[in-house]
């Protein structure tokens with residue numbers, strides 16, 4: 242492999258990994274505060290692409306208006322899912338919540354098939370992101386640079402919220418002790434809804450960029466990115482926001498490099514993430530950033 | 537200030553409180569003593585809304601707060617120092633104090649209260665940016681007290697604040713409780729250490745398997761034969 246193709250693949254991997262990172266944060270935050278693996282998260286991401294599709298392609302609203310609107314709608318969807326599906330089973334055994342999450346996932350997928358149709362829809366890329374660069378023999382689609390750029394902005398915003406604001410502090414407090422957080426005067430249900438909103442908003446950012454990258458959408462498109470983002474969250478140390486970001490980016494790079502170095506095994510591309518998951522669970526179940534805190 | 541009427545609490549099939557009535561007048565120290573499992577913690581957890589009663593009423597400053605959500609009750613000026621400290625081990629000492637004052641703006645008043653907490657417990661000031669999980673048990677107890685103070689409560693409820701502390705520290709904790717009280721906070725105190733509690737209390741209740749079996753001024757209870765036998769070691 243020449244250096245230029247290596248660099249090219251590295252950029253591709255970084256850009257794919259950025260998308261995993263954005264989706265993984267939603268998994269990890271929700272797990273962190275209510276110990277729920279939100280299996281519907283990938284489908285929430287899928288919904289965001291349809292919101293963007295309707296705004297941008299059908300109603301022809303400029304991307305810089307329609308995409309943010311789609312992200313906000315997705316955040317609202319996240320809150321509705323929390324209030325409608327998860328809150329009623331909050332005090333039930335954990336398995337009930339898990340089954341509910343799988344139910345929500347099936348619901349969204351089938352809702353998509355019935356309402357939007359099962360056939361994939363083409364997603365047009367806004368001009369700004371459609372260029373292809375060529376620098377010294379390295380060809381890079383502009384989108385592969387825009388994706389890490391936007392991801393960086395959203396990550397900084399997220400870290401700021403989680404580690405520097407009161408709400409973020411309450412989120413971290415809930416993750417250790419919900420009842421004690423309540424007696425600090427925190428409206429815990431409000432914080433949980435906020436967490437769903439933030440996670441869904443980030444998944445929408447990832448989803449819309451995913452739709453531009455591939456560029457088509459369908460009602461089942463959330464499943465594989467959702468599973469991989471889950472792997473990334475575990476890889477980074479589930480519950481840890483910074484870990485999810487790092488895990489996502491690394492997973493993207495590993496996946497692309499695997500295909501680049503072993504093109505004859507390209508068919509196993511999706512299996513890489515799951516081998517990684519098994520490896521992490523066997524050798525370092527707490528993940529990269531998973532720390533064991535004093536009780 | 538706080539009035540409880542005929543409170544019944546169940547945990548599934550367990551009848552933990554069987555019709556408790558008690559009162560905490562403004563400006564006083566009231567204590568609740570009783571053996572393990574009598575229902576002392578349950579009483580406090582019910583007052584702050586963590587446990588919902590099946591029957592009975594909780595009136596706080598003339599308002600019926602029975603069944604209201606915890607954050608509503610706490611914002612009315614009630615703070616609980618929970619059993620076993622329960623500091624947030626993954627937050628710094630400073631963040632723990634911020635959590636205590638969660639619903640207050642970080643204004644001059646807030647900083648004044650922070651100064652007050654640090655003057656009461658200078659240890660906490662030294663360890664401000666350390667994770668609370670790295671504090672010793674005694675330091676965590678101080679932090680739990682400081683955290684409760686940061687909400688500037690009108691009524692402060694303490695669930696066994698001396699649990700697991702060395703005698704010297706127990707003394708310190710009791711001193712700080714009295715100091716907090718002298719600065720105008722009403723206190724509802726639960727203690728295993730009945731002697732120490734009754735000595736500083738204006739009034740006390742004795743709880744036995746979910747029922748109040750005796751009440752009186754601290755002085756009266758200290759000299760009561762039954763109390764002496766059961767809780768003061770003869």
Ligand SMILES: Nc1ncnc2c1ncn2[C@@H]1O[C@H](COP(=O)(O)OP(=O)(O)OP(=O)(O)O)[C@@H](O)[C@H]1O
Nearest residue numbers: 547550552570571572573574575576577578579619
């Ligand atoms: N979450 C719970 N689920 C079921 N039963 C409970 C629960 N919490 C308390 N109980 C029961 O309710 C009764 C009262 O418990 P509580 O914690 O109020 O006692 P306590 O007086 O605070 O005891 P201690 O001095 O040991 O702290 C006990 O019999 C206890 O086993």
Ligand SMILES: [Mg+2]
Nearest residue numbers: 576577578619
């Ligand atoms: Mg107790």
